[in-house]
Amino acid sequence: MSAPKTTPFHQAHKDAGGKLVDFAGWELPVNYGSQIQEHEAVRTDAGMFDVSHMLISDITGEQAKAWLQKLLANDVAKLSFVGKALYTAMLNDNGGVIDDLIVYRANEAETAYRIVSNAATREKDMAQFTKIGAAFGIEIKPRHDLCMLAVQGPKAIDKLLQLKPEWAEQVRALKPFQGVDLGDNWFVARTGYTGEDGVEVMLPENHANEFFKQLQSVGVQPCGLGARDTLRMEAGMNLYGHDMDDDTSPLQAGMGWTVDLKDESRDFVGKAPLVALKNQGVDVKQVGLLLETRGVLREGMEVVTPHGTGVITSGTFSPSLKQSIAIARVPVATENSAQVDIRGTLTDVRVLKLPFVRNGQKQFD
Structure with missing residues (x-):
């Protein structure tokens, strides 16, 4: 088996005391000492995550818009101005999810776009991009020269702008799901995977370690994969390959x-089976589960309801709620309670609408 790949922030992770693990073929920090402290920093202050394992692809071509309208389940016609971002699934011919990704409009002419897609799916993503792209004459340029750092939390933007005051006007003008090209291959978008405010910064790889250390110097907490997972679960956000x-x-x-x-009139890949499923009625739904007694909900555990069984797709202990939470797929008629098989014991759980936590606040009574 080949050694895991490293990102341009690798030395910064080591210098910050990161405990490095293999994640989807990449050596990345699971934590820097305390996953709970990292989680709480993002909920109350500011933390940063290396997300350079994700694939940045720049798309150009006269038919780039038409290609994306064929490729993606969401419609890039919604990208009404340069820098606007769209979250979408890319489906296979059966209507299943190949990946979830973000696409940005990159020029006025709608002939240039940027896609950010997942690490674990990069090979099949690129195969699908190329396969569907063949008929549209587009050019796909993977941006291996760039890296990406998510700076997240209620004080994230303030701390970033302590370092980059010259960005203040443009970055403060960003609304959620908008990005801005700041020149010299620096791009800042008001996006994230934590349920908090913040940005994702794409930058030239040769600036990676310096930028990381500068953010540390203004009090941005380095955060690992562990905190990333508990934050996104509290925020009710899917993880590809699990949810x-x-x-x-x-x-x-x-x-x-x-x-x-x-x-x-728009025919996208996977549309026919998706419409057929919609018309016949979807028999399952995604919900949140809350365990109000001791124990931890884990992926793969069976959910028992009066309407049949479901399954937990992601589960963890929530540092913000001090209780165990899960994302689950259950029969569509499931109401506000269910049971989970925890090591052979059926245990009562509350069924909630996602998310559990958003902008630091509990989202249920």
């Missing part, structure tokens, strides 16, 4: 809002 995959429809994974069927 959805090639055999899961977006309609079964809480992603119906990312499917755009308004333009009936």
Whole structure:
């Protein structure tokens, strides 16, 4: 087996005391000493995550817009200005999710876009990009010269702008799901995977370690994969390969809002089986589960309801709530309670609408 790849921040992780593990073929920090402290920094202050294992692809071509309208379940016609971002699924021919990704509009002419997609799926993503792209004459340029750092939390933008005051006007003008090109291959977007405010910064790889250390110097906490996972679960955000995959429809994974069927003339990959499933009625739904007694909910545990069984797709102990939470797929008729098989014992759980936590606040009574 080949050695895991490293990101341009690798030395910074080591210098900060990161405990490095193999994640989807990449050596990345699981934590820097305390996952709980890292989680709480993002909920109350500012933390940063290396997300350079994700694939940045720049797309150009006269038919780039048409290609994306064929490739993606959401419609890039919604990208009404340069820098606007769109979250979407990319489906296979059966309507299952190949990947979830973000696409940015990069020019006025709608002939240039940027896609950010997942690390674990980069090979099959690129194969699908190329396969569907062949008929549209587009050029796909993977940006291996760039890296990416998520700076997240209620004080993230303030701390970033302590370092980069010259960015203040442009960055403060960003609304969620908007990005801005700041020149010299620096790009800042108001996006994230934590349920907090913040940005994701794409930058030239030769600036990686310096930028990381500068952010540390203004009090941004380095955060690892462990905190990233508890934060995204509290925020009710899917993780590819767990909460959805090639055999899961977006309609079964809480992603119906990312499917755009308004333009009936637009035919995208996976549309026919998706519409057929919608018409026949989806028999499962995605929910949150809260365990109010001791124990931890884990992926793969069976959920028992009066309407049949479901399954936990992600589970953890929530540092913010001090209780165990899970994302689960259950029969569509499930109401506000269920049971989970925890080591052979059926244990009562509350069934909640996601998310559990957003902007530092509990989202349920």
